[in-house]
């Protein structure tokens with residue numbers, strides 16, 4: 118299975134910097150399903166081609182599972198499929214995230230790129246291939262491959278040799294391939310769960326919400342699972358509407374602008390909603406709800422039967438109230454929500470009786486010596502089944518172009534933690550109060566510094 122990527126943008130060998138792979142070397146990467154190799158069949162100043170080759174081990178894939186012959190003998194080792202997306206994310210993760218310290222200006226530049234996929238399965242035929250790539254600006258050439266060269270009257274297979282050409286940023290091209298190759302194949306190799314919604318929104322950020330085929334893409338990407346598809350489409354259309362938060366307080370605006378190139382806030386809300394859905398929670402309290410962004414997402418989902426928003430700031434609650442009124446929720450929808458003023462550092466009866474509590478980008482606003490009170494209020498007294506906490510990953514700050522070194526993301530942040538600091542704290546808290554905790558990254562992952570936001574999901 119092969120993908121090649123060619124540029125003629127001079128000096129063409131800068132493609133090596135963009136991909137973080139040296140043109141003179143052949144490199145191998147172990148994958149759970151075999152091996153990935155990167156090498157350059159051609160590396161000149163005028164024209165440079167990088168190849169990503171996957172060597173998929175069909176026997177290893179099914180080892181330990183009950184098997185049929187079809188599981189051993191199939192097209193997977195030979196065609197571009199979701200394995201290729203997994204390899205793109207692993208091998209070209211930094212390029213996919215749009216990062217390159219050596220050539221930062223090149224990351225932001227649209228350059229002529231041609232992708233060749235010698236064997237691409239296209240369920241629905243060439244028309245679907247064109248529907249997916251042409252609206253994004255690609256010139257598409259597709260050559261149907263016969264079922265068998267020896268027997269032309271058997272007709273064509275569902276596979277095509279495909280070339281895609283476009284002048285585009287490399288990170289955008291990789292995100293298009295990451296999402297659209299499995300969509301064309303329509304046969305994902307791994308279990309599709311809630312975190313797939315988050316991946317789709319992350320890699321579809323900036324193009325999927327206005328793609329004319331977004332419904333087909335979303336449905337196929339999420340393997341036709343109706344509930345996940347609906348959730349993803351809602352989040353996508355949220356991104357389309359004029360932003361009711363436009364007149365945000367100036368500080369909050371600054372933090373959002375900083376994080377905006379990857380629309381981190383939207384990804385954060387999607388990740389929290391997905392984790393809540395996965396937990397099966399029906400009664401949810403959002404602690405430090407601010408102006409109610411998460412509350413609005415929760416209200417749209419009738420699966421959340423009772424929702425409460427709590428904040429210490431009266432002004433934030435007023436704004437939450439105003440925004441909800443402008444959110445066109447019906448009286449029945451609205452009746453599921455209760456807003457009240459309170460603090461997460463004081464024991465409060467009103468915080469009991471919920472299945473889940475969310476604490477999104479709040480802990481870093483507390484003085485470190487108040488954290489101990491929050492721990493008891495939340496995990497000892499309120500004691501919901503599930504607690505979801507998100508907080509910035511300070512290691513990622515160096516990747517925000519507009520943030521001077523050593524500065525926190527928001528002037529009211531009392532601290533920001535590395536992944537190790539957050540995980541140490543959360544693990545101790547979980548142990549002390551009888552919870553298990555799992556960690557997830559939110560936002561585009563950088564191989565060196567991780568994701569911009571970190572999330573801990575505690576369950577008991």
Ligand code: SAH
Nearest residue numbers: 405406407428429430433460461477479482
């Ligand atoms: N969760 C929201 C807001 C994050 S900003 C979002 O993700 O958009 C942090 C919020 O925490 C602010 O609204 C602030 O008023 C609130 N907050 C700070 N200290 C608090 C405390 N002790 N108790 C409750 N809320 C608090």
